[in-house]
Amino acid sequence: MSTKTLFDLVSGDRARIVRIRGEGAPGLRQRLLDMGITRGTELVVERHAPLGDPVEISLKGYSLALRMNEARHIEIEEL
């Protein structure tokens, strides 16, 4: 079974961040880290945009929007 990522979650799901996968645009990992996507952080999927992309999550007391392409890089465990 492959690990779940933020990509697989639906609105209302709660999850804990496991890690950021290495591949992806240069600077993506750093940017995600800077925005607080760090191991162990809990997040809630608030909603998806009308066309299903991007996704809005809340973590560390604020809301963050990211594209589904980027969400694929965030491994999580569901709570």
Add this chain to the structure above:
Amino acid sequence: MAGIAIAGNPNAGKTSLFNHLTGAAQSVGNYPGVTVERKEGVARLNGRRVSVVDLPGTYSLTAYSQEELVARNFIIEDGPDLVVDVLDASNLERHLYLAIQIMEMGAPLLLALNMVDVAKRRGLDIDHAKLSELLGVPVVPTVGSKGTGIKELLQRCIDAIDGKVSVSPRAVTYGHEVDEEVDTLAELARGVTPLAARYSPRWLAVKLLEGDPEVEKKVVELGGQAAPALLEAARKAVKAIERHCGDDCSTVIAERRYGYAAGIMKECVTLTGEAREMNTDRIDMIVCNRFLGPLILVGVVAALFFTVFKVSTEWAWVPWFGGWYAPVDWVEWFFERLAEAVAGLEPRAPILHSLISDALIAGVGGVLGFVPLIFTMFFLISALEDSGYIARVAFILDRVLQTFGLQGKSILAMIVSGGLGAGGCAVPGVLATRTLREEKDRLITMLVAPFMNCGAKLPVYAMLIAAFFPHRHTQMMLLLWAFSWVVALCAAWVLRKFVIRGEQTPFVMELPPYHVPVLRSLLLHTWDRTWMYVKKAGTIILAINVLLWALMYFPQPPDAANGNATPQAVAPPHASEAEQAADALAHSYAGRFGRALEPVTQYAGFDWRTNIALVGGFMAKEVVVGTLGTVMAMGDVDPGQSETLSQRLAGDPAWNPLKGFALMIFVMVYAPCFVCMAVIWRESGSWKWALFSTVYSTIIAFVLTVLIYQGGLVLGLGAPQGS
């Protein structure tokens, strides 16, 4: 004068604190070589003056974005006497992450704990004395939107500058396995004098562990012979940390910073109630709703568009000499009177006369004529941005525009440029791209926004539709509107694919809580940006206007140039004034240029007369109508009343509906007017992009028009009229 720099996350309320500190005495510019805005001002307290620089809002201080580089280079290289980091008290953990990075740099630091009122409402009780003790720097609570705590903030800043309070932050700890490596590397760096003189050794150590490319470059540059050893030691340290922690080193460091922030939070924040921002949640349930969201967005964007243009060009609400004027008309009125006043003077030298009234007064009028539009646009877009709605626009529309290499926020620039099909202007449109933080997306938006049907193209369409498609006005306008979007989106896609390549900047965007915008901030901001347009773009616009005037004025036909008499006196008696004007224009450089291009443009269906009109259209697209009238010896046709020109074209055997349609498409797509070009120049930070915009649009326009015209000919649509 002592200097302080204000740092902080976007949405921390930095700008409103800056405005309170400096008042209206501020100036806006750009950091050298980049398009990042730089604001400066002077704060005064009890006769003391302190210069204040507002650094770009950033979440971090890495080398990945222009803003972050600018902010951190300013702190290092300009060495401000004090850095004031503005924190959103209601979102402390993430804001501390940036504060920690400034602490790493060893810069003298003071924290402004902003929005303490919001934090209190959200049930967060922050012990700021404890926070100050833990970090080793002063902490001043403020409420930027109301101006609370500003005096205390400034007083503490002055105390800090005078050395009355300690502003040396404590060393950040990252857990012992990382700390050990940081200490060893810092010790090594301390031994390399040229590096240690400039940077905090601990900061260098942390940045080397993060693999920061800019810092590595500096080490090689300044470190001399010691550089390889330092870089090698850093590589070893990275390996050791990765082996120990089982994760990538920069990830470990970011996590430890957040860990440090969380530890501080635990000690100074008490949760006294529900910590969520309920209002924002409730609004977003509606505003970002799958069905309502897009509808509300269409409504807001349409309202923005109509307000910008109604307020500045249509509603007559400025009282002046017993009449009422729309702001744009008022500016026009003023410059017309000025031109008239000059015209009333004895025309001793016709050239000087024409230079003053046609080139200089018209040029300055042209620059200022856009001011009401730009001011209103900046005001409304800043209001939307400060309220938090622009981030939602980006959220809702991102998926659609991402396909074409644009992003959600691009829509604002497109709409202001004329994307609704009811007029608009690409000058404020290009300026509206300032809401885009991603450089590539911003550039592409800037390059395609001028394809929209701006208000200046409409009179050209109206004239040509009246001439050739009198019974299909609505259908033609709809077709032209759709065509402009197709061209813009395809161009964006091609630009992204082949010209402005590379990975799209990751779209990771904060959706800030909704705020009621502060009027004072809005006005200051709007005024700054408008003034920057006048100052920066104005000079270019004026220069090009004089150049275009010269192209259409020189050389004068021989009979007019001989002797000092007015043209009427020497011209043959049968030549009317309109015919003389046509001759003069045909004789000018622009006329020669038009004739020289005829062998090429004939494939698009344009003769030399049309070419001259199109050269004129570079000044402003509606000028195509007037110039076409002049060159057809009908006098200068008012773009608003072009029936005679329409009739003339409809009856002219050299014209036909196919040519008319080709001309409309050309006018839509070809080079943006030079005012727009000047703005692209300023906003992209390079004349090359302005030139590129002009050339690539003209090439696309030409190719499209040739395809349409030749295709039409093949289909037998180009039959001469009346036969």
